[in-house]
Amino acid sequence: METATRKMTFEEALVSGGDERLDLDENGLNKYFVNPTQGSGVFNRGSCTCSFITEDAKIPTHSLYEKLNQNPDYSELYESLSLRIKSALEEGTEPFEVYLAPSGSDLCYFPLLFSATIQPEKPILNVVTCPEELGSGSVLAYKGNFFSQKTQIEKVELSEPLNKSIPIEFISFPARDEHGVILDHNEQIIECITEHQESHNVIVNLVIGSKSGIEDNLSIVEECQHLNVKWVVDICQLRVSRALIQRLLALNCSLLVTGSKFYQSPPFCGALIVPGSLQKQIDASTADPEVTKGFDRVFTCFDFPKNSIYRPYFQEKGNHGLLLRWEAALYEFEAISAYTESEVIRIVSKWNITIQDHMISRPDVFELMSDQDKTNKSIISFRIKKEGIYLSHEELKSLYKRLCLEGSKWMPQYDTVTIGQPVAYTSGSFLRVALGSFNVRQLMSKDVNLDEDIQILETLEAILHESA
Secondary structure: OOOOOOOOOHHHHHOOOOOHHHOOOOOOOOOOOOOOOOOOOEEEEEOOOOOOOOHHHHHHHHHHHHHHOOOOOHHHHHHHHHHHHHHHHOOOOOOEEEEEEOOHHHHOHHHHHHHHHHOOOOOEEEEEEOHHHOOOOHHHHHOOEOOOOEOOOOEOOOOOEOOOOOOEEEEEEOOEOOOOOEOOOHHHHHHHHHHHOOOOEEEEEEEEOOOOOEEOOOHHHHHOOOOOOEEEEEOOOOOOOHHHHHHHHHOOEEEEEEOOOOOOOOOOOEEEEEEHHHHHHHHOOOOOHHHHOOHHHOOOHHHOOOOOOOHHHOOOOOOHHHHHHHHHHHHHHHHHOOOOHHHHHHHHHHHHHHHHHHHHOOOOOEEEOOOHHHEOOOEEEEEEEEOOEEOOHHHHHHHHHHHHHHHHHOOOOOOEEEEEEEEEEOOEEEEEEEOOHHHHHHHHHOOOOOHHHHHHHHHHHHHHHHOO
């Protein structure tokens, strides 16, 4: 087992074990202009982008940190984590396995590895929807390339293929048209599967809960059960019910989940939920050392289930940051479960209506994105105007940065104020406000007082008018 030469502080450990998005600069801020180890003095409506360790979650997470500094049994810790994730997600009889990874983007590599293992003689066709509304590195990962300059294992070359011997073709379908309207690509995807299912390992990646909360039409999965295709559904935001998870598993879908969006762990921590049907195919195959090359620069043996065919080809390396971040997420899983689904829906719906009404009342500044009724109610996406002209992506990035760095000037009761970072699409860009599990619990304790949610919108407007 590998041991650290220097004991990391709790804060250092919390942001360790992943790509450069976790790194803090000389000012103690990450690429989202916040410090996710800051446990108090935060007003966060950016659970779709980056959350903070909460004071509640810090207690059990710090307890795990102490355990990790006492020569831990990583195999046991990872097995325990997998069992807790299963317990949090399981509601039904559909069997599944849990694969772990430092982020949602890292999870995108697993289906490539599985396909190359099960049918190594065929090239892979990776079909992806909503590419512009996925994690910043996901598109490169779907292509089988390194999406960052380092992994939990080592430094790597950005955009280089993990394994050049695995041929991967990539096709994507955009989330929105030039007017911001959400697109339905089901017919084109079915045509693509039908055309390539004999010659390729076809993987189709759908999304339920993109950056703006887009939910793909799942009827395509039901219609295409007779076709030779592996389905992967990105539910990384985890703004879904357990019943939907069971439905997707029954349809033989692998599921990408993270604990760092709705459940508000510090970024990032991922898990791939593999249905029993696919797991049987993997178990019946042989892990070729040539196939695992490159993937062993991303994953450790502990990221795979116990007794996995892949474990012998990956190094034994415990990731303290991944374990700590999942600990924070699972605390929130368990805390929000004290409330009924209807209670959570009531709070989220009231918040959604109130925020949308405020934006509608200020049409000179705010404009809701099209098709809000087709997205998850815990995320609201909107454009901003100044003197009748929409702010560009670069202007929204500047506005977002100022909110993160200077928001306390307008909301002095907090040290840090943040929302969801800008998202670019075909011909524009938008911002987001989003509720997470901890936010919902706070609103319940305050009898759903939304004054500060209105205040953050007024702060955006104040920064806008103060800008040159």
